[in-house]
């Protein structure tokens with residue numbers, strides 16, 4: 001077995017009635033690699049992430065984490081196994097501080113009683129994980145700032161910190177650069193370059209410049225189907241990929257120009 005493979009899907013499908021959000025998707029995600037997932041709107045990218053983190057059950061097919069089948073497990077067991085996920089829309093708790101946001105996340109991994117705020121400061125593990133997560137994304141200076149008061153870009157960084165606070169080995173990131181300005185995107189790109197040295201990252205992102213720069217492997221989905229997986233150079237010049245994105249417009253334009 002290839003020991004670098006930490007997460008694997010086998011013939012994964014998700015159907016809602018007649019809608020085939022995913023059909024027969026078999027992918028392998030490797031440790032310390034960033035695996036980009038792209039595709040036109042409705043291609044099935046978010047559905048894939050939702051299944052990989054256990055919040056959505058596949059209609060058929062399997063997921064293996066480090067060789068063990070996990071798709072039948074409850075979502076919280078995915079978190080316990082180190083499979084962490086961020087969301088397309090900012091998912092922070094705006095009314096509490098940044099460190100408290102991370103502590104709430106860490107609690108999901110390290111457990112504890114349900115009286116979260118009373119137990120927070122006495123829970124060394126949670127506190128340490130929260131501090132370390134904030135430091136990893138460069139927000140340690142914002143620990144005691146209310147989350148609603150930091151910039152939008154910082155809120156997206158905080159969201160990544162909240163995933164890191166669960167002590168993951170796999171990061172599933174859904175459009176972490178959505179809605180960001182150029183400078184803010186660059187900050188996230190640099191952050192992800194650092195993080196991929198330590199984690200397996202599955203990144204869904206519409207910012208193609210970012211995805212090309214970051215991806216070790218790149219998968220293109222189209223209409224729920226797997227189109228291609230390979231290096232950025234292999235994928236970006238593939239004619240099927242151009243077709244999926246441009247629907248043949250490129251060829252027409254070339255013909256018009258001729």
Ligand SMILES: Nc1ncnc2c1ncn2[C@@H]1O[C@H](COP(=O)(O)OP(=O)(O)OP(=O)(O)O)[C@@H](O)[C@H]1O
Pocket residue numbers: 016019020021039040041042043044045046047048
């Ligand atoms: N809960 C649901 N019930 C029914 N259909 C759904 C549901 N969630 C997603 N779909 C459909 O499944 C397909 C894939 O959706 P998904 O959100 O995974 O695509 P996506 O690639 O993430 O799109 P986008 O880039 O626009 O976010 C779409 O046709 C969508 O309408």
